[in-house]
Amino acid sequence: MRRVWTTFGVLPLVLLIAASFLFIGRGVNVEASAFQPTITAALTSSGAGATSDINQTADLGTSPSNGNRAFPASSVYFTPGSWGIPNCAPAGACPYSLNEQTGTFTSTTTFGLLNSQCAIAVPVTFPNGMRNASTDASDSIAPGAGFANLVADVNPPNGIKDGIEHWNDLLNNLIAAGLLPATPPRERQTLDTVALGTQVWVDVLTYDPGLIGGAASAPLGYATTFILENANPTQPPVPGLITDTCGLFNGFSQFGMASGGAVHRSNPGPGTGLFFFQAGSQRDADQGSSAPAEPTTFVLPGGLSGAGLVNGLDTCPFQPNVGSPLAPAGNPFNGDGAEGDGVDGDGDGKKKRKARS
Numbered sequence: 001m002r003r004v005w006t007t008f009g010v011l012p013l014v015l016l017i018a019a020s021f022l023f024i025g026r027g028v029n030v031e032a033s034a035f036q037p038t039i040t041a042a043l044t045s046s047g048a049g050a051t052s053d054i055n056q057t058a059d060l061g062t063s064p065s066n067g068n069r070a071f072p073a074s075s076v077y078f079t080p081g082s083w084g085i086p087n088c089a090p091a092g093a094c095p096y097s098l099n100e101q102t103g104t105f106t107s108t109t110t111f112g113l114l115n116s117q118c119a120i121a122v123p124v125t126f127p128n129g130m131r132n133a134s135t136d137a138s139d140s141i142a143p144g145a146g147f148a149n150l151v152a153d154v155n156p157p158n159g160i161k162d163g164i165e166h167w168n169d170l171l172n173n174l175i176a177a178g179l180l181p182a183t184p185p186r187e188r189q190t191l192d193t194v195a196l197g198t199q200v201w202v203d204v205l206t207y208d209p210g211l212i213g214g215a216a217s218a219p220l221g222y223a224t225t226f227i228l229e230n231a232n233p234t235q236p237p238v239p240g241l242i243t244d245t246c247g248l249f250n251g252f253s254q255f256g257m258a259s260g261g262a263v264h265r266s267n268p269g270p271g272t273g274l275f276f277f278q279a280g281s282q283r284d285a286d287q288g289s290s291a292p293a294e295p296t297t298f299v300l301p302g303g304l305s306g307a308g309l310v311n312g313l314d315t316c317p318f319q320p321n322v323g324s325p326l327a328p329a330g331n332p333f334n335g336d337g338a339e340g341d342g343v344d345g346d347g348d349g350k351k352k353r354k355a356r357s
Contacts, residue, residue, distance in 0.1 A: 035066045035281035036061070043255065048270045051084075051256035051263050058279075062247040064112045064119040069110060069247035075279035080222035083272065084266030085222055089184045092138045095262035096291070097220050099160045102264050102357070103130035104201075105252040107193050112244030116314065122196065130189040130204060132258065133164040136140065136183060137175070140167040143229065147201045151192055166204055173234035174227070181211040186222065196241050201229045220276050241346055244313055282310035285317045 037060045040042030046050040079085065088094035097101070105126045112118035141162055143150050148152040150163025167188075194232035204226050210218030217223065229235065258264040311317040 006047070035070050035072075035279075037070070037072070037279055039277055041275075043267070045267070048267060052255040052265065052267050053256050054265055055251075056209075056253070057249070057251045058277075059250075060248040062108050062115075062249050064110070064121075066247070069107070070281060070310075071248050073280050073282040075277070076212060076218065076223050076225050077278075078223050079274040080221040080268065080273045080275065082268035082271070083185060083270070084205060084263065084292055085220065086263065088132065088135055088187045090138075094130055094132070094187075094263065094351050096258035096260050098132055098134060099164050099257070100262075101129045101130045101259040102132050102189055103252060105250070106132060107251070108247075108249040109245055110247030111196070112246065112313075113243050115243050118244040118246040120347045121191045124193060124195045124200070125189045126202075127192045128192065130191055130252070131161075131164055132256075133188045133190045133203075134189045135184045135186075137172060139165045140169040141168045143201070143235070146199045146200075147192070147229065150201055151199065156164050156312075157208070158310045161190075163192070163201065168201075168229070170232050170235055171227070174232070177234060179233075180205070183207070183209060183211055184319060191226075198230070198240055198242060203227045203229060212306055221275075246313060282312055284310045284314070296348040 022114075035236070037055070037058060041054065041056045043050075043052040044052060046213045050231075058075070060072060063069065069118035086092070086095050088096075108121055109124055110118060110121045113120060141149050141155065143163070147163070149160065150168060152162050153159060155162045155166070169194075171180060175182055185205040185207050187204075187206040189204035191200075191204065193200050204224065206222055206224040208222050212225065213220070231308050254265050256263070256265050
């Protein structure tokens with residue numbers, strides 16, 4: 001299932017619909033999961049030509065009682081080409097320096113921990129905010145275990161993280177796989193934090209019109225993607241505390257002025273702007289007509305609910321389950337009938353212990 005939202009904005013009364021994430025996930029794409037995100041956006045100034053902050057939220061549900069909560073497989077936002085976005089590509093003239101703060105970001109993600117029920121909503125903050133980072137793919141570094149090379153400050157030691165001063169080689173892997181354009185992005189921003197003991201790294205890439213989505217997307221304007229490198233399919237998964245993600249709420253701001261005082265985002269002149277947001281759900285290989293034995297909705301105890309078992313949650317993506325990792329422990333809701341052990345949130349008769357970064 002894919003959903004597209006649009007909104008019109010007339011300066012000086014501008015309405016902006018923009019962004020969430022491009023989370024490039026693992027799994028086979030067959031049936032779509034339930035998917036009902038909502039988004040909001042606002043400008044700190046609606047004046048024509050103003051250097052205005054863009055404040056946005058994307059809500060895909062986080063509560064265990066929300067049967068449509070989801071974690072996206074992909075999402076992208078388009079800002080009209082008339083919007084002012086400086087060119088920080090290698091051949092461009094970026095007006096702000098590497099490591100300047102260009103935005104803020106917070107998130108609440110619903111996790112399953114150690115194969116338990118996916119029902120723990122955890123706020124995740126990025127205290128350093130979004131930082132301007134290198135767009136030069138010819139000068140890249142390997143991320144290292146747990147992104148140690150990206151968060152280090154040794155190359156050179158100057159108070160700036162190496163993953164900001166250098167291109168992340170994981171992005172080269174995505175380019176080689178055809179998942180990102182070979183043309184450098186107009187802007188790269190980075191986010192990093194530690195969540196539940198796990199180092200998190202996000203690359204935020206903004207491309208010129210038509211580079212993401214092909215020529216048909218060019219009239220939509222600049223395309224921005226947020227890449228959660230912990231879910232990068234070119235990086236091998238490693239064992240960790242987090243074994244499932246099943247809900248998401250994001251709130252973030254693109255500053256009109258970077259922290260050093262240079263223009264980062266600016267409204268166009270008077271007129272009408274059309275903004276697009278597009279997101280795709282994760283897939284479920286054994287739901288629907290191919291697997292009628294697997295329910296598409298789950299009626300669970302305690303007022304909880306669930307819809308489908310996407311591949312990332314399903315203990316056996318190609319075999320129908322009757323239980324759900326969205327359920328609390330207890331037969332038969334958490335497993336496959338009599339095979340549930342009543343201890344965790346997985347179908348134990350077909351269990352595979354998931355290793356996730």
